[in-house]
Amino acid sequence: xxxxxxxxxxxxxxxxxxxxxxxxxxxxxxxxxxxxxxxxxxxxxxxxxxxxxxxxxxxxxxxxxxxxxxxxxxxxxxxxxxxxxxxxxxxxxxxxxxxxxxxxxxxxxxxxxxxxxxxxxxxxxxxxxxxxxxxxxxxxxxxxxxxxxxxxxxxxxxxxxxxxxxxxxxxxxxxxxxxxxxxxxxxxxxxxxxxxxxxxxxxxxxxxxxxxxxxxxxxxxxxxxxxxxxxxxxxxxxxxxxxxxxxxxxxxxxxxxxxxxxxxxxxxxxxxxxxxxxxxxxxxxxxxxxxxxxxxxxxxxxxxxxxxxxxxxxxxxxxxxxxxxxxxxxxxxxxxxxxxxxxxxxxxxxxxxxxxxxxxxxxxxxxxxxxxxxxxxxxxxxxxxxxxxxxxxxxxxxx
Amino acid sequence: xxxxxxxxxxxxxxxxxxxxxxxxxxxxxxxxxxxxxxxxxxxxxxxxxxxxxxxxxxxxxxxxxxxxxxxxxxxxxxxxxxxxxxxxxxxxxxxxxxxxxxxxxxxxxxxxxxxxxxxxxxxxxxxxxxxxxxxxxxxxxxxxxxxxxxxxxxxxxxxxxxxxxxxxxxxxxxxxxxxxxxxxxxxxxxxxxxxxxxxxxxxxxxxxxxxxxxxxxxxxxxxxxxxxxxxxxxx
Ligand SMILES: Nc1ncnc2c1ncn2[C@@H]1O[C@H](COP(=O)(O)OP(=O)(O)O)[C@@H](O)[C@H]1O
Ligand SMILES: [Mg+2]
Numbered sequence: 001x002x003x004x005x006x007x008x009x010x011x012x013x014x015x016x017x018x019x020x021x022x023x024x025x026x027x028x029x030x031x032x033x034x035x036x037x038x039x040x041x042x043x044x045x046x047x048x049x050x051x052x053x054x055x056x057x058x059x060x061x062x063x064x065x066x067x068x069x070x071x072x073x074x075x076x077x078x079x080x081x082x083x084x085x086x087x088x089x090x091x092x093x094x095x096x097x098x099x100x101x102x103x104x105x106x107x108x109x110x111x112x113x114x115x116x117x118x119x120x121x122x123x124x125x126x127x128x129x130x131x132x133x134x135x136x137x138x139x140x141x142x143x144x145x146x147x148x149x150x151x152x153x154x155x156x157x158x159x160x161x162x163x164x165x166x167x168x169x170x171x172x173x174x175x176x177x178x179x180x181x182x183x184x185x186x187x188x189x190x191x192x193x194x195x196x197x198x199x200x201x202x203x204x205x206x207x208x209x210x211x212x213x214x215x216x217x218x219x220x221x222x223x224x225x226x227x228x229x230x231x232x233x234x235x236x237x238x239x240x241x242x243x244x245x246x247x248x249x250x251x252x253x254x255x256x257x258x259x260x261x262x263x264x265x266x267x268x269x270x271x272x273x274x275x276x277x278x279x280x281x282x283x284x285x286x287x288x289x290x291x292x293x294x295x296x297x298x299x300x301x302x303x304x305x306x307x308x309x310x311x312x313x314x315x316x317x318x319x320x321x322x323x324x325x326x327x328x329x330x331x332x333x334x335x336x337x338x339x340x341x342x343x344x345x346x347x348x349x350x351x352x353x354x355x356x357x358x359x360x361x362x363x364x365x366x367x368x369x370x371x372x373x374x375x376x377x378x379x380x381x382x383x384x385x386x387x388x389x390x391x392x393x394x395x396x397x398x399x
Numbered sequence: 400x401x402x403x404x405x406x407x408x409x410x411x412x413x414x415x416x417x418x419x420x421x422x423x424x425x426x427x428x429x430x431x432x433x434x435x436x437x438x439x440x441x442x443x444x445x446x447x448x449x450x451x452x453x454x455x456x457x458x459x460x461x462x463x464x465x466x467x468x469x470x471x472x473x474x475x476x477x478x479x480x481x482x483x484x485x486x487x488x489x490x491x492x493x494x495x496x497x498x499x500x501x502x503x504x505x506x507x508x509x510x511x512x513x514x515x516x517x518x519x520x521x522x523x524x525x526x527x528x529x530x531x532x533x534x535x536x537x538x539x540x541x542x543x544x545x546x547x548x549x550x551x552x553x554x555x556x557x558x559x560x561x562x563x564x565x566x567x568x569x570x571x572x573x574x575x576x577x578x579x580x581x582x583x584x585x586x587x588x589x590x591x592x593x594x595x596x597x598x599x600x601x602x603x604x605x606x607x608x609x610x611x612x613x614x615x616x617x618x619x620x621x622x623x624x625x626x627x628x629x630x631x632x633x634x
Contacts, residue, residue, distance in 0.1 A: 009518050020506035300502040303463055304563075305491025305519045307484065393455075393464040396498070 014314035017297065018290065025290060029322060031112030031114065032286040035279035035377050037333065039272055040368040044334035044360055046268030047197070048341075050261045052359040055195040057257030058157075058250065059192045062262060063097070063185035063226040064106045065137060065249040068219040068236065073245065076109065076218045077254065077310040083214040088242055089221070094232035096222040097134065103222035110210050112177050114166040125162055125200045129206030136191060137222045146186030151202045154209070157186040159196035161355030164342065169199070180209050194253060197209050197355045220249065276375055279326075282380020287319050298387050299395030308388035315387055319380025321371065328373025334368070407513040408475075409436035409460050410571065411460055416469030418455055418626075429455045430626040432557060433469070443612035449622035454575055456623065458624045460605060461494045462486045474570050489574040491519040495564030499576035501556040503548040503563075510535065513562045520567060530589040534562040537600075538592060554585030567604065572596065574606040578613050588618045611614045 022029050068089050081089075085105035095102040109128040116123050133152065135141045149155035156175065163169045175182040182201065190196050207214060211281035223229055233246040247255075291298070298311055339360040408620060418430040429452045437443050437460075458464040459471050462478045463486075470607045471479045474493060482488060495516075503512045510531050517527040535541050538558040548556055557577060565574055574593065578586035594616055596602040614620045622629045 006519065006521065012517070015517050017504055017506050074455050274550060295500060295501075299496070300504075301515070302487065302498075303461075303490065304516050305489075305494075307487050378542050391464070393458045396463070396502075397454075 003007040007307065007310060009315045010310040011317070013316045014298075014301060014311060015321075017050065017294070018314060018318035021290075021294070025286070025293065027287040027290055030323050031280050031324035032379070033280075033329065034283040035275075036323045036372050037330035039279045039375065040330030040372050041334040042275055042329045043272035043338075043371055044331060044364050044368045045338045047265060047273060048334070048358040048360045049363050050264035050296075051361055051364060052269065052356045053264065054197075054254075054257050054261045055230060055359050056192055056194060057253040059140075062138075062222075063250055064223040064228075064249060066221045066223055066232060067247055067249050067252050068221065068231060069245050069247075070246045071216075071243045076107075079217045081106065081216045081219065083216075085220055085242060085244075086216055088239065089219045089236060089244070092232055092235045094223055094228035094235065096224045098133075099194070100132070101131045103136050103351045105131040106216040106218075107131070107134070107139045107197075107220060108212055108215065108217045110206065112175075112199075112273040112396075114168065114175070116127060117167045118165075120167075120354060125166060125168070126245040127156065127182075127206065128198050128200050129186050129203035130200050131203050131224075132202070134220065137220045137326045138193075138195060140191035140193060141188055141195065142190075143186045146184070149185055149201055152205065153202070154180060154182055154205055155185045155202045156199045157183045157188050158199045159355075160187055160189050161196035161342075162199060163187050165197075165355045175199075181362075189398050192357075259315070260353075271384070272371065276371060277376045280378050283319055283323060283375055284382060286322065286382035287315065287380050288386070291315065291383045294389065295387075295395050295398050299390065299392050299398075302392050303396065312388045315384035316377065316380040319384075320376035323376025323379065324369070325371045327369050327375075330372070331365050331368045409413070409476060410439045410441075411437035411605070412470075412472040413456075413459070414470050414472075414533065415590065417461065418452070418459065418464075418467050418470065428626065432460075432465070433626070433628060435628065437605060440593070440597070440601055441601055442616075442618040443606070444617035444620040445605065445607045445623060446609060446611070446614050446620055448609060451623045452626040453609075453623055457575055457605060457607050459571055460571070462490050485557045491516065491567070493570040495569035497560050497564045497572065497574040499579040501548070501560040501580075503556055503559055505528055505548050507564075508545050508547050509540060509551070509559045512548070513566050515563060516567045523536065523569070528538060528600075531562075532565050534566040535559075537596075538562045539567070544568040552585070553581050554588055557581065557585075557589050558592065561589070561596075565590045565596065570603070572602050572604045574604065576607055576609070578608070578610065583612075584614070586610075 055295050067077040069076065090102050092105045095104060097103060107130050109129055111124045112127050113122040115121065116301045143157065144160065149157050159171045168175060169184060171184055171187050173184045175184060203216065206212070221232070221344065223232060229248060236242055236244050236246055302308060302311065338358045341358040342355060413433060413435040415632050416430055416433040416524060420598045433456070445456060447453050453485065455464070457468055460473065462481070465479050470477060479485065513531045513534050514527055517530055522530065532541065535544055538554060540558050540562065543551060543555060546570060551559065577593070578589050581589060590613055593604055597604050608614050
C-alpha cells in the first residue's frame with residue numbers, strides 16, 4: 001500500500017514538472033491543444049447535423065399515426081390513389097374517430113420553387129394538399145400566428161422551418177406560382193417534425209390548381225391506439241380491391257432519414273479521423289520534443305531512483321492533459337457554435353428542403369472527449385516509452 | 400554509516416571489470432581488467448584526462464550502468480547482477496549523485512529539488528520537510544530554500560545539488576566533476592563542503608575530477624589512463 005502511494009507520488013512529481021514546464025514549450029503545446037480542439041469541434045459539429053436531422057425525422061410521427069402508400073412505393077413521390085381507394089382506406093377498422101368521422105387525411109403534394117433567404121437561390125418546397133382531419137391526424141400541429149386555411153380557398157399555411165428558410169413566406173404575404181396566387185394566412189409548428197418544412201393547403205384546391213383530377217398520393221391516418229396498427233394494416237392488405245403498403249409514420253420517416261443521416265455521420269467520422277491523424281502527429285511531436293527537452297531531467301530523476309514506469313505514466317498523463325484541454329475547448333466551441341444552429345437540407349426522398357436544427361447532444365460531447373483521449377494516449381505513448389528506454393548513463397551525457 | 404561493514408572489508412569492490420560500448424559494428428573499449436577497492440569513510444579522487452573512462456567507472460559504482468565483464472560489489476551486494484528495476488530501488492537507498500552541471504529541476508525551488516529523493520522513501524511530508532531543512536542547513540543554504548535554480552549562482556546551485564545528494568543519508572556519495580563548471584573560489588567552497596561531509600559526517604565519497612587542485616583535497620587519488628589504473632597516491 002505504501003509502495004503504491006510512494007509510486008503514485010513519483011508519478012505526481014514527474015507529471016508536475018511536465019505541466020509546470022509547459023510555459024517554456026508554449027508553441028508546440030498550443031499547436032497540440034489547437035489540433036485536438038479542431039478534431040473534436042469538427043467531429044461534434046458534423047455529427048450534430050446528423051443528430052439534428054434524425055431528431056426532426058423522429059419527431060415527425062406519433063406511434064399511433066399510420067401512412068398508407070401504393071404497394072411498391074418507397075415514398076409519397078411515387079405513390080398514387082384514386083378517390084374510391086382513399087374511401088376504402090377511410091372505412092378500415094382500427095381508426096380513431098371524432099364527430100365528423102374517422103381521422104384520416106388523403107393528401108397530395110407538389111414541389112414549388114422559392115428563393116432561399118440566405119442565398120437568394122431557388123430551392124424546392126413541398127406544397128401539400130390535405131383534408132380536414134389533417135391537423136388532428138398530426139396531433140402536434142399548432143398554428144402559431146394567423147389562422148388555418150379555409151377549405152376551398154387558395155390559401156396556404158406555412159411551417160415555421162419553411163418560413164425561416166425561404167423568402168416571402170411570412171403571414172400576410174402572397175406566394176405566386178405560375179398563374180396562381182397563394183396568400184399565406186398562418187404559420188404553424190409541428191413539434192419539430194418534418195411538416196414544419198412544408199406549406200399546406202386544401203387538397204381539393206391543390207388538385208384543381210395542378211390538374212390532378214381527384215387523385216391523391218398518400219393517406220395519413222390516426223389509429224384508435226398504437227396497438228390498433230396491426231388490425232388496420234391487415235384489413236387493408238387483405239382487401240382484394242386495394243394494393244397498398246401500410247407503415248407507422250414514425251417508421252416511415254425514420255426509414256427516410258437513415259440514408260442521409262448515415263451519409264452525414266460517415267462523412268463526419270471520416271473528416272474527424274483524417275484530422276485526428278494530424279492531431280496525433282502533433283501530439284507525438286509535442287511529446288517527443290518535451291522528452292527531448294527533458295532528456296537530462298528525466299535521466300537525472302531515474303539516476304536518483306525514480307522508476308521508468310512512473311516516467312512513462314507521467315508523460316502519458318501530461319499528453320492526456322493537453323489533449324483533454326484541447327478536447328474541452330473543441331467541445332465547448334462546437335456547442336456554442338453548432339447547437340441549435342438551423343439549416344436546411346435536401347430530403348432525397350421528396351426532393352425538397354428539410355429544415356432542422358443541429359443538435360449537440362451529451363452523447364456527442366462524450367464521444368468528442370473520447371476522441372481527445374485517444375489522441376492524447378496515442379500521441380504520448382511512443383515518446384514516453386522512448387524516455388523510459390533511454391540508457392541513463394548516455395542520457396546524462398547530453399546537455 | 401547506514402550500512403555496518405565488517406572491519407577491513409571495502410565498501411566498494413571492483414574486480415576484473417571490463418566495459419565496452421557498442422557503436423554500430425564498432426566496439427569502444429573504455430575500461431579493461433580494472434580492480435579497485437574503496438574503504439568506508441574514504442574520500443577518493445578519480446583523476447585522468449578527458450575520455451579516460453572516469454565517468455564510466457563512476458556510473459558502474461553508482462549502478463547507472465553494468466560492466467561488460469567482472470563484478471561490482473557495493474556494501475556487500477553484487478550490483479552488476481541486478482535488474483534495471485532493482486537497480487533503481489538500490490540507487491534510491493544507497494547512492495547520492497552530484498553532477499557537474501548540477502542537474503536541478505528548473506521548475507522546482509531549492510527545497511523541492513532537495514526533497515526529490517525523499518519521494519522515494521516512506522517518509523511523510525513533515526518528516527521530509529525536516530530532512531530537507533537539515534540538508535539545506537548543512538550546505539549553508541537555509542536562506543535560499545525558496546529560490547529557484549535560475550536565481551542562484553553556480554556555487555549555490557551545486558550546494559543544492561549536494562544537499563539533494565545527501566538528504567537520504569546514502570551509503571555512498573558520487574560526484575562527477577562537481578567543480579568542473581565553477582570558478583576557483585566557488586569550487587573551493589564546494590571542496591570544503593565535501594571535505595567536511597567526509598571528515599565530520601563520515602560520508603564515503605568518490606569524486607571524478609581532472610583538476611589536481613581538487614584531487615589534492617581527497618584522502619586518496621587514483622589515476623586512470625585509457626581505461627586502466629596507472630598509479631595510486633595516498634595522502
Ligand atoms: N554511452 C556511451 N556510448 C558510447 N561511447 C561512450 C558512452 N559513454 C562513454 N563513451 C566513451 O567512453 C570513453 C570514456 O568516456 P567517459 O567515461 O565519459 O570519460 P571521462 O569521464 O574520463 O571523460 C569516451 O571515449 C566516450 O566517448
Ligand atoms: Mg566524465
